[in-house]
Amino acid sequence: MKNITQVLNQILVIAILIIVIDCGAQAPEILNLSDVQIKKSGVYNYWLKMGSNTYGKSNSIPVIVIQGDTPGPTLGLTAAIHGNELNGIPIIHQLVESINYSKLKGRVIAIPGLNAISIQNDRRRFIDEEDLNRNFPGKEKGNRSQQYAYKIKERVLPSFDFMIDMHTASFGRVNTMYARADVSNDTLRKLAKLQGADIILNSKGMPSFGGVSKSTRTMRAEAVLQGTPCITVEYGNPQVFQNNIISRGLKGIYNTLKWLKMYPGEIEQSTFETSHCKKSYWIYMNEGGFLEVLVDLNQHINSGSKIAVVKDAFGTIINEYFAPEDGIVIGKSTNPTNMSGGRIIHLGIMK
Ligand SMILES: [Zn+2]
Incomplete structure (x- = not known):
């Protein structure tokens, strides 16, 4: 027969398990970023439903909302639309760890894993071997990648006032830290400069760059067409976390928030010269x-x-x-x- 101590221990273990399960899993599911209605400042996690899998379960992507105390713009951060391009994910995680949200104006909506299906499979492309970032605007009733891109266009991009799309090189290659932006636009040129990148590359993100067809474009081009200033930053190398580039990337995000007057403090200048291509x-x-x-x-x-x-x-x-x-x-x-x-x-x- 169990003594009272054993019974109490068992109850304790069960209670801890319940707490752990409860804390870990249950961010609420939403269907559109516009469903996020928060009044109090803080950090809030969600799963955004992007369709369903073979078993009828949600294909969801993680969304982190950092809500400030006072009204202001929304900065969108999207990482890993290519599933092997990971350095943006720890940049977002470190932003969440370090930011004082009571000093934030507006909100940051960060997606640390836009192509969640391919991230867990260590793959760049979407499950149908398409490049999601060449498939915008997508199609509501199209194939798998077209529907997914369409949902990003309809349910994600409209909630951003400014946007940084976070990439790296792909398998078999390495990159500097560089920003892609249409530098003929003053806001985009400034956003690129704030990132402290090695290189700023003038590029419009239209289909000429590895396009699938003339009717498709990158997510950055889609955002810009929607009227949202958006740049792409390439943070180094694929399928790794690079501490040096992650801390430079984080500094760039804080610079962006300061320039947008969403966060107090001086913009940190980089200690080296950026090359312009x-x-x-x-x-x-x-x-x-x-x-x-x-x-x-x-x-x-x-x-x-x-x-x-x-x-x-x-x-x-x-x-x-x-x-x-x-x-x-x-x-x-x-x-x-x-x-x-x-x-x-x-x-x-x-x-
Ligand atoms: Zn990429």
Whole structure:
């Protein structure tokens, strides 16, 4: 027969389990960010339903609302629309940990995992192998990625007054920390500058960049078309958390909040010069082979300087690549094994 101590211990364990389960799981589910109605300042978690899975359960994405004390604009932060681009997630987590929301004007709505299905599968693309970020505006009754993009367009983007879309390089590549923005627009140029990026790349986010078809566009372009100033920031490398870039990224988000007069304090200037690129392009391999890239991220290279060597299976050099013009290395391949068409470097052109 159990004594009284054993019974009490069992009750205690059950009580702790109930508390743990209750605290961990139950953020309320919403269907639209406009459903968020908060009066009191604080941090609030939600699951935003984006459809349902085979078993009829919700396909939901995490939403964190940091609500300030006084009215003001809404800054939207979206991380990992590409499921292997993770550095934006800890930037959001650290913002939540560090911000004093009683000093905030307006609200921050952060989505630390927009492509939740692919994040848990360590994949860049959506479940149907489509690139979500080339599928806007999506279609209400379209295929899987089209419906998902449509829901983002209808249920997420309209709630933002300003927006930063958080990316990284993809598998087999590394990136500097760089911002993509249409710099002909004053607000977008300023937003890009506030991030303390190595490079600001002029880009409109329209289908010319790896577009699926002329009718599709990036989420950034969709937001801008809706009238929401939006930039993309590329925070380094895929499928890792990089502490240095995360802390720089966090500083950029605070700078943004200060510039928007949503948070007190001085804007922190970066300690280095940002390079400005008017355009950029990838240089690809003409043949398959084992690739060695000879230049570093952020390196300024001159026209004609050697950037890569390709060897065959026997170790014989079969080609060498040279910079076609002066530029700066925005990104580069880290994958030595390539067939013809493999990427070498992403070259930014400054002048
Ligand atoms: Zn991306």
